[in-house]
Structure formats: structure tokens, C-alpha cells
Amino acid sequence: MNILTLMYEFFKTGLFSVGGGLATLPFLYEMSDRYPDWFSHADIADMIAISESTPGAIGINMSTYAGFRVAGIPGGILASLALAAPSVIIILIIARFLAKFRQNSLVEGAFYGLRPASIAMITAAGLNVAKVALVDLNAYAASGNLGDLFVWKALILAVLIFVGQKKLKWSPVIFIALSAVAGILFKF
Amino acid sequence: MNELLDLYWTFARIGAVTFGGGYAMLPILERELVDKRHWTTMDDLRDYFSIGQCTPGIIALNVSTFIGEKRRGVRGALAATVGFLTFPIIIILLIALFLTNFAQLEIVQHAFAGIRVCVCVLILQAVLRLWKKSVVDPFTLGLYLAVFALNAFSGLVLPFKIPTAVLVILAGAVGVLVSGRKNRGARKEGEGK
Incomplete structure (x- = not known):
């Protein structure tokens, strides 16, 4: 029963997440709120990190990892297949009608609205990770001092990574590895 | 049958070396599918990507389904898609098995706290990349x-x-x-x- 609920949730995620793997994030946060024993918000942030440093599309990595957390190895495999199923079905239909699909002004109009909506939801997901990584609400509540609200060493690291990625154009994997080392050295 | 296996294995190999999701996949697909195998053209590939970007699901998967379908119909689409999924699922399952034992360690928790900072930046950069077209x-x-x-x-x-x-x-x-x-x-x- 638990596995069926899991597959249903990931099928729904696959059906409604438009715009790539990160678009699955808001659905994962929703799932975490609805089924707190599946995975926590902090777990989702860890999943993103693992996804970024391993091969494959981020959405698939997330469903495998979340599925494993809920129901072991079968959970991981079934959640991934459930996530993939709706897009396979839809692409098979589109492939048959490709020429018509491209010229349809209704479809064009829908995408005109969907694109900004999808990056808005990715932004909101980023804010959720930032709340865990860059901000310390407990320290702020305890001292009432605004300077305690931000985790300053984390903010400095964030700026360094941002500038470093712009200038150096290394793979994200390298920056993730370096951030892990920084986290260990400076006790994040 | 041989071509189905070929589709499966080609996409399994592509899935194994694609880090960072769909956007990182385009240059790899270009080399494997357009230059080496002539299974599709660069123009078609771009179209598959732009459709994949605005239809539900993962972009890289949508592209695998498209090319599989073009080669061998529905069975080709399934072979390519399952191929693309194979290595990512195996690797994440191994990591998940491995991490359940180590996630409690203090050193691992510090590492992930550092990594989370990097993830914020990666998401911000993804938003900035997509901003112009959206x-x-x-x-x-x-x-x-x-x-x-x-x-x-x-x-x-x-x-x-x-x-x-x-x-x-x-x-x-x-x-x-x-x-x-x-x-x-x-x-x-x-x-x-």
C-alpha cells in the first residue's frame, strides 16, 4: 500500500513538473509535508547535493533516492519508473503529431505561461534550501540580534562558489566536492 | 532486436556520463547521436530539447524517448528510456545503501552542510540561465x-x-x-x- 502511494505521488510529480529535474522540488517539499516519515526538508537538500554529484537527470536521482528512503531498493526502482511513465506516454503521443504540435497556437500560449511559472517554482525551492543552509532562525530567536540570523561563513562560501563558477566554468561536481571539504574544515 | 539492444546500451552509456541533468546532456548527445551514429540531426535534437523543456517530465528522458521512437517506434522508445535510467538508478541505490550507515557521522553532516550552500548557488544559477528565455x-x-x-x-x-x-x-x-x-x-x- 505504501509503495502504491509512493508510485502515485511520483507519477503525479512526473506528470506536473514542467521544465526539468529541479521542477520536481516543490512536489518533493509537498510530499515531505504530507508524509513526514518519508523524508524531511533537510533530506531534500541532501538529495539535491547527491543528484548534482552523480550522473543522470536530477529528477530521476531524486525519485530513486526518495523511493529508497521509503521502501528500499524496490521503492527506488518503482518510484523512478513511476516518475518517468507520464513523460514517456506524453512524448510518444507528441512524437506522432510533432508537426501539428509545433504550430498549435494554443500549445504555444500555454508554454508562454508555463516557462516563467516553472522557474518561479525553482526559485521558491532554492529559497527552501537557503533557509536550511544560509540562515539560522534558532540563533536569531535566542539572541534577537539580526547579525545572528545569517550563517556568515556559509554566505561567504556561497559568494565564492558563485564567482568561482562564473570565472572558472568547472563542473558542478568539483564545486560540490570543494564545498564538502569547506564544510568539514570550518565545521558548518 | 539488435537495434533495440543497441538503443538500450547507447542510452545507458549516455546516462552514465551525464552529470547535472538535461542541460548538460546536449553536447554529449550531439557527439554520440549526430556525429558518430547519424541517428538524428542537430536541428531535430534542438527541437526535441525545446519540446522536452516545456512538456512534463525530465528533459533528458523526453529526448531519449523521442529518439528511441524515431528509430524503432514504441519499443525503441522504451529501450532508450529504460537504458537512460539504468545507471543513475543503480548508482543512487548504491549511494543510498552506503549513506544510511554514514549519514549520522559528524564529519558527513559537516560535509553536507557545506554542500547545501553550494546547492543554493547551483539553483540560483539554473534560474539565471533559464531567465532569459522564460x-x-x-x-x-x-x-x-x-x-x-x-x-x-x-x-x-x-x-x-x-x-x-x-x-x-x-x-x-x-x-x-x-x-x-x-x-x-x-x-x-x-x-x-
Whole structure:
């Protein structure tokens, strides 16, 4: 029963997440709120990190990892297949009608609205990770001092990574590895 | 049969070396499928990507399904898609098995706290990359801000949180309405002249 609920949730995620793997994030946060024993918000942030440093599309990595957390190895495999199923079905239909699909002004109009909506939801997901990584609400509540609200060493690291990625154009994997080392050295 | 296996194995190999999701996949696909195997053209590949970007699901998967379908119909599509999924699933399962034992260690927790900072930056950069093609005029900017506010804060202001799926459907509907009115406006202007 638990596995069926899991597959249903990931099928729904696959059906409604438009715009790539990160678009699955808001659905994962929703799932975490609805089924707190599946995975926590902090777990989702860890999943993103693992996804970024391993091969494959981020959405698939997330469903495998979340599925494993809920129901072991079968959970991981079934959640991934459930996530993939709706897009396979839809692409098979589109492939048959490709020429018509491209010229349809209704479809064009829908995408005109969907694109900004999808990056808005990715932004909101980023804010959720930032709340865990860059901000310390407990320290702020305890001292009432605004300077305690931000985790300053984390903010400095964030700026360094941002500038470093712009200038150096290394793979994200390298920056993730370096951030892990920084986290260990400076006790994040 | 041989071609199905070939499709499966080609996409399994591509899936094993694609880090960072769909956007990182394009150069690899170009080399493997256009230059080496001549299974598709660069123009078709770009079209598959642009459709994959605006249809539900993972972009890289959508592209695998498209090319599999083009080669061998439905069975080809399934072979390519399952091929693409194979190594990522195996690798994540291994990591998940391995990490359940180590996630409690203090050193691992410090490492992940550092990694989370990096993830914030990666998401910010993904948003900046997508911004240009998505937020193209005042309407799309307004829609971006509205969806962001509803997605991030509706749970704080309203007694309930608006489900993400509802936001996606609404955004698509609003897009159809506004672009439809724009097109009619443009046509009327053309007739006036």
C-alpha cells in the first residue's frame, strides 16, 4: 500500500513538473509535508547535493533516492519508473503529431505561461534550501540580534562558489566536492 | 532486436556520463547521436530539447524517448528510456545503501552542510540561465513574481498552501488567454493598415 502511494505521488510529480529535474522540488517539499516519515526538508537538500554529484537527470536521482528512503531498493526502482511513465506516454503521443504540435497556437500560449511559472517554482525551492543552509532562525530567536540570523561563513562560501563558477566554468561536481571539504574544515 | 539492444546500451552509456541533468546532456548527445551514429540531426535534437523543456517530465528522458521512437517506434522508445535510467538508478541505490550507515557521522553532516550552500548557488544559477528565455516581457515577469509568491508564501498568509499542480495548470491557462489576446490584437492592427 505504501509503495502504491509512493508510485502515485511520483507519477503525479512526473506528470506536473514542467521544465526539468529541479521542477520536481516543490512536489518533493509537498510530499515531505504530507508524509513526514518519508523524508524531511533537510533530506531534500541532501538529495539535491547527491543528484548534482552523480550522473543522470536530477529528477530521476531524486525519485530513486526518495523511493529508497521509503521502501528500499524496490521503492527506488518503482518510484523512478513511476516518475518517468507520464513523460514517456506524453512524448510518444507528441512524437506522432510533432508537426501539428509545433504550430498549435494554443500549445504555444500555454508554454508562454508555463516557462516563467516553472522557474518561479525553482526559485521558491532554492529559497527552501537557503533557509536550511544560509540562515539560522534558532540563533536569531535566542539572541534577537539580526547579525545572528545569517550563517556568515556559509554566505561567504556561497559568494565564492558563485564567482568561482562564473570565472572558472568547472563542473558542478568539483564545486560540490570543494564545498564538502569547506564544510568539514570550518565545521558548518 | 539488435537495434533495440543497441538503443538500450547507447542510452545507458549516455546516462552514465551525464552529470547535472538535461542541460548538460546536449553536447554529449550531439557527439554520440549526430556525429558518430547519424541517428538524428542537430536541428531535430534542438527541437526535441525545446519540446522536452516545456512538456512534463525530465528533459533528458523526453529526448531519449523521442529518439528511441524515431528509430524503432514504441519499443525503441522504451529501450532508450529504460537504458537512460539504468545507471543513475543503480548508482543512487548504491549511494543510498552506503549513506544510511554514514549519514549520522559528524564529519558527513559537516560535509553536507557545506554542500547545501553550494546547492543554493547551483539553483540560483539554473534560474539565471533559464531567465532569459522564460521572462521575456512584463506579463511573464508578473507571472513569475505571482507564482513565486504563491508557491513560497501562500501557506503563511492563507489557511492552506496552494498545491503546485494547481499553479502549473493555472499558469498554462493564463498563458493561453494572454497570448491569444495578443495574437488577436496583432491581427487587428495588421488589418487596420
